[in-house]
Amino acid sequence: MSAVLEIEGLRKTYKSRRRGTRNALDGFDMRVEAGQVHGFLGPNGSGKTTTLRTLLGLIRPDGGRMSVLGHQVPAALPQVAGQIGAIVESPQFFPHFTARDTLDLLAGAGEVPRHRVDEVLELVGLRDRAGDRVKTYSLGMKQRLAVASALLKDPKLLILDEPANGLDPGGIREMRSLVRDLAANGMTVLLSSHILGEIQLICDAVTIISLGRRVAFGPVDEVLAQHSHGTVRVRLEAVGDLPTAADLLDRGGIRVTAEPDHLMLSGVDKPAVVSRLLADQGLYVSELAPVAVDLESVFLELTATAPVPGQHRQVDQSTKVGGPEVTRGGWGA
Amino acid sequence: MSLYRTELRRLGKRRFTRYMALLGLLVLGAIVASAFVTNQKIGAEQVAAAERAAQAHYQQAVRDTDGFRAECEKAKAAGEAPGPRGFPDDCSQISPPPPEAFDPKWSLPSTFRFHDDFAPTLETFAALLAVVGFVVGASYVGAEWNTGGMMNLLLWRPKRLNVLLTKLAALLTGTAVVTVLAVALWTAAFWLVGHFRGTTTEMTAGVWRSFGLTELRAVVLVLAVTAVGFAVASLGRHTAFALGGAMAFFVVAQVGLAIVLQLAGVRFPDAWLLPTYGLAWMRKEVTLENYDACNASPTGGCLPDQLSITWQQSSVLLAVGLVLALGAALWTMRRRDVA
Structure with a gap:
């Protein structure tokens, strides 16, 4: 598969006399294959938007290499900009123009045929409100308009930063189906979102960023498998046998966590081993179920951003790749 | 473009x-x-009106001057000092400005x-x-x-x-x-x-x-x-x-x-x-x-x-x-x- 987007060792440093140096991007890598719907995940302040802005030429990088559709950017951005549709962060438009005016002007500036305006308005469901001023739009409608503006060029690479932000449940489902359809028609979609359930549903692959570095990447299934840790839930016919079973399994080299009515085992490669060990001692299982991890738990584990009772996590307080330590605060890091 | x-x-x-x-x-x-x-x-009517106004101003100046000279002579006859009004030694020196000092142009409306x-x-x-x-x-x-x-x-x-x-x-x-x-x-x-x-x-x-x-x-x-x-x-x-x-x-x-x-x-x-x-x-x-x-x-x-x-x-x-x-x-x- 050819890569539509490649980033290697991307660095962006912000310097402040008062607060020192902050590495927004600290050698970040990314690869998005053609035709993929690629999820781009990270906690607030991890560098997602900085990456997208840098890729689109809005921010000047301090180091690293980026290429889009085979062209080095930002140098060749003028050649490839016509093939990249993007929305970055919250949708922003001139409030006194109508949606049609807004798209018309963009189409004019980008030499896009005018009939595309009607096509994308229809696609995002704004056809009947196209003549209304943008200032009368809800956040969800502005979001739809932003997606319409990104689709106007009929791009090869579509970059969507939080496209579901402000959408109602129906809108989120429509957005999911739209992204899927676009990908099915050959468009590559890079999707940044915090709705991890959505990402898991529609993305082929993901990249997870934390404090400016990549902490995980690859096809969604592989990323989940890498972090499932062979977790298995065991129930016995007699609850009273749980302590004996826990002791037995522990001696068998399996990590056991006792719960009131079941045991959680981790590091289990073959669940059949558990069944055999217990049966040999006359303990019979009523349930032996591998526990599937979801993207949210993997994300929280990798970025160390899971909430801890009684603690208030600060922005930029997450995991730094290359070490298990959790850093606190971005400035001066 | x-x-x-x-x-x-x-x-x-x-x-x-x-x-x-x-x-x-x-x-x-x-x-x-x-x-x-x-x-x-500015037409003949405005010019005539301005001339009339200039003439009226001149007449008023003559009346004012005559009154002032009369006061001066009265003061001299009473033997009063020049006082704050500053009468001259010779009251006959008090004379009105010449008619040409009142240019009708000054009385013309703005044009x-x-x-x-x-x-x-x-x-x-x-x-x-x-x-x-x-x-x-x-x-x-x-x-x-x-x-x-x-x-x-x-x-x-x-x-x-x-x-x-x-x-x-x-x-x-x-x-x-x-x-x-x-x-x-x-x-x-x-x-x-x-x-x-x-x-x-x-x-x-x-x-x-x-x-x-x-x-x-x-x-x-x-x-x-x-x-x-x-x-x-x-x-x-x-x-x-x-x-x-x-x-x-x-x-x-x-x-x-x-x-x-x-x-x-x-x-x-x-x-x-x-x-x-x-x-x-x-x-x-x-x-x-x-x-x-x-x-x-x-x-x-x-x-x-x-x-x-x-x-x-x-x-x-x-x-x-x-x-x-x-x-x-x-x-x-x-x-x-x-x-």
């Missing part, structure tokens, strides 16, 4: 542009209307002489449209930055300098079209004022050429100030940066400076103030005078020191200001991150 056409459309579609242009034209219209109302044509009175109106025209141009120029790019429109556009057109310069070109084109049309209407309107409420005589080809050149300088001034407004707002990425900056400049660097210069006893304080150069640009030359100095005149008495500021000097200042503002705007557009 498509971007240029699009930017022209964007400029025309903006409500603020339309409202400001309309407001500027309305104020200009009000000035023309007031000139029309407050002037009138608009196109030949003499039109050029000063162009200074008002240029000042007003320059303010409108500054505000529209600042808002045109400032609102784009503020609402995220500029960022959206840069996603389509990543060549930043091209985008900024194309926007500027579209703005100046729009401003030039409006200003040229407005100055043509202004000229026609005041010619009509002269025709119906004054006189349009003495208009030679040379006078028209002089008016044309003054109008050209007015258009250039409006365009330059518009470009400065655009550049400053682009520099701060917000309309308020330009408007606040202009306000601060005039309050601190002009009014404040004028006070300081007066206190310091500088010879020609107006030479440090921007409006002087604007006037010099429009009038071709402004002569400043220092009445604290005394240069002997051939006929006796004092002549003040003089300093001439020419339109050429003004053009240098205008060009330097424009280059600095635009240069800074282009540099920051190229270098600063769009965050």
